[in-house]
Amino acid sequence: MTDSTATMPATVAPATLKEWAARHDDLMVVDVRSGAEFDSLHIRGSYHVPLPLLSEHAEEFASRMGTRVVLVCQSGARAEQARKRLAAVGLAGASVLEGGVPAFAAAGGDVVRGAQTWALERQVRMTAGSLVLASILGGRFISPKLRLVAGGIGAGLTFSAATNSCAMGAMLSKMPWNRSASEPTAHQALQQLGDSR
Template sequence: MASETTTLTALEPQTLREWITEHEDLVVIDVRSAAEFETMHIRGSYNVPLPLLSEHADALAERLGQRVVLVCQSGVRAEQARQRLGSSGIGTALVLTGGVPGFAAAGGDVVRGAQRWDLERQVRMVAGSLVVVGLIAGKFVSPKLRVLAGAIGTGLTFSAATNTCAMGQALSKMPWNKVADEPSAETAINRIPAAA
């Protein structure tokens, strides 16, 4: 009987809490936007937003050791980052189960700043609102306006199939999602100590 090997890709919040105190070589990378990071982040984590990480994964991989944990709001963006770092030679990165909110709920040490809606919640609000507007306008203005609801549904289906979110990328550029200290690739990567 052949043995099957399983690669661990997820890390529970309680385990991360233990690792933070036990492992000096641990690097926690938060791949959410700078505004989301400012709202709440794991103490000691580094903010490298997913678009920067995706574009500069090779340079980031050069600085990282073997104990890397990626975090976001729910795990979706962190998983994308894990796959991208994997293609750059970091095959041991883990994704925090439940994201930053899950870590905070498990009693983890987080830093809280100015409160704002996370990007995923903003996407749900905009998408839901556009569907409702499309249906109401289709009923009372013109049936052709129901196409708006169909377009949003198609976009959400494409988003799920490709594990991307164009609406999230667009919303991340809105003024309320900007902070004064939006990291550049160089500053985001250089904040992370180089692996020994």
């Protein structure tokens, strides 16, 4: 059943997405997480377009997307960034899945599970926490100036929360353990979306 005049809400609950998947053949679920996150758990039938790739080629991706688009990530933050980027190039009707892929899986949604890896948000917390702890200990036993690293990390986390962005997360997403052999190129992702229409 296709309704090209559908008005999409800003966010979608997991239960609603489950219902839409059963009722709408024009539904397009776009996962903007890293390759490793996508490989470990993703919604069956979703399209993998990592956020950096989508941001770089937003106009091209927006032109290939339909009228019923739901953007997903781990918690909703990266999907919201993708929604804003797509809205800036004219695709105003995309929605963000509340709670991300884990919430959809917890609600009994149809997901594909692979090898388990740490979510990017968890990696950011571990990295930031380790740097703060190391700088405090280094400040105590090596040089008091090392405590400035903890202050820098705190300032970065504050900026990240205020702007809903994460430089550390962007950096960690490029690490080898967060990339997979199935990481799509722009051409592959665009072709996949084009084939769905």
